[in-house]
Amino acid sequence: MKLILVYGLSCLIFSFLIIQYRVEFFIYKKIKKIYENVSLLSTSSLDPEEMTLTDIATLSKEVEKFAEGKKLEIEALQMRDSYRKEFMGNISHELKTPLFTVQGYIETLLDGAMKDKKVRKKYLNRASKGVERLIYIVKDLDMITKLETGELGLNKENFDIVEVIQNVFDLLEMKAAKKNINLEFGTPYKPVMVFADKEKIQQVLTNLIVNSIKYGKNDGTTEVLIENLSKNKVIIRVSDNGEGIQPVHIPRLFERFYRVDKSGSRKEGGSGLGLSIVKHLIEAHKERIFVESTFGMGSEFSFTLKKAKQS
Structure with missing residues (x-):
């Protein structure tokens, strides 16, 4: 009888250890899969030999950290996108104004105003100013681009x-x-x-x-x-x-x-x-x-x- 009790207790303990190991291994595999799927999380903090149910807190912290980082990244990208749209709108406006001015004066001249010497001179002068403004914008943009890329050296x-x-x-x-x-x-x-x-x-x-x-x-x-x-x-x-x-x-x-x-x-x-x-x-x-x-x-x-x- 005593032998049967010892045997039964041994089986129970052995079964418990096997089940605990299997459960811990199962949890580890599932959590590691989540870590691997979210590529920015590091699996170095996970130890398969020490994995317990409480290690879900580790995953929680890592996911929160990852989510916060992604949130900041998204906000930065949104700001850049907003700046890009505003910049494109501004450069479009800056180029469009002198271009339409030059186009307007040239079309007026071609439509017959060219025959009047005074009008022709006045309109050509105004068109010339529009072209000068375009040149200023292009030259300045070119200078900024060269400065940013380091192409424009300094002669100290x-x-x-x-x-x-x-x-x-x-x-x-x-x-x-x-x-x-x-x-x-x-x-x-x-x-x-x-x-x-x-x-x-x-x-x-x-x-x-x-x-x-x-x-x-x-x-x-x-x-x-x-x-x-x-x-x-x-x-x-x-x-x-x-x-x-x-x-x-x-x-x-x-x-x-x-x-x-x-x-x-x-x-x-x-x-x-x-x-x-x-x-x-x-x-x-x-x-x-x-x-x-x-x-x-x-x-x-x-x-x-x-x-x-x-x-």
Whole structure:
């Protein structure tokens, strides 16, 4: 009798162990299959020798982590898609406007207006301006693309940034005079030597000062100031007392074709890529650009440059 009890108990324990092993193995296989199906989950956290029912919590955590990652990825893709659609709409508008203008004037000339010498000259001049605008847009887009891909190299040299600023003032003096804007140099006129691509930095300053004039108020002021930032860096500030920028627009100022004033800014001309080019040129120098603005009071754009090494 005692022997039968021992035998029965042994069978029960053995059966329990076999069943437990089979159940654990079954659960492991099922969970591992889920891990393998969801390719981003790692099966390294699963151990077939230690697999128990409580390991479903591991799967739960991994799936939650995976789902959160996918959610963030989807949100990022949605933002990119939204940006892509907006960009395509903007570039379509920027190209369509001058193209239709040129087409309109040429068709009018072909329909008979060409016989009138005065009308012909006026319409050809206007068509020429439309073509120039298209050229600006294409050239600026080409420059940004080359900067992004690293095809447009920098020709760095030591030069006097004060002299470059004065050159830009001379070039834009007449443009500023149309709005009676005073171009001021807030630094004592003495050489400040920097190490950068002279031509590209002149373009940066030109774009920033043109913007300052464009959005500046009549009888206003645009000031350029150079300050020491550190032992080997200077910061150049371009400030105005114009209309300023609302905070909602500041994070997107350097996007291609992004315009704060959707209607009026196009009347001022340009490609709509000026600030985007500025950002790319400064970043190509491994430098930083900043913007501060108070709506209704004015704006300040500033960027850093490396000082020239003392010989």
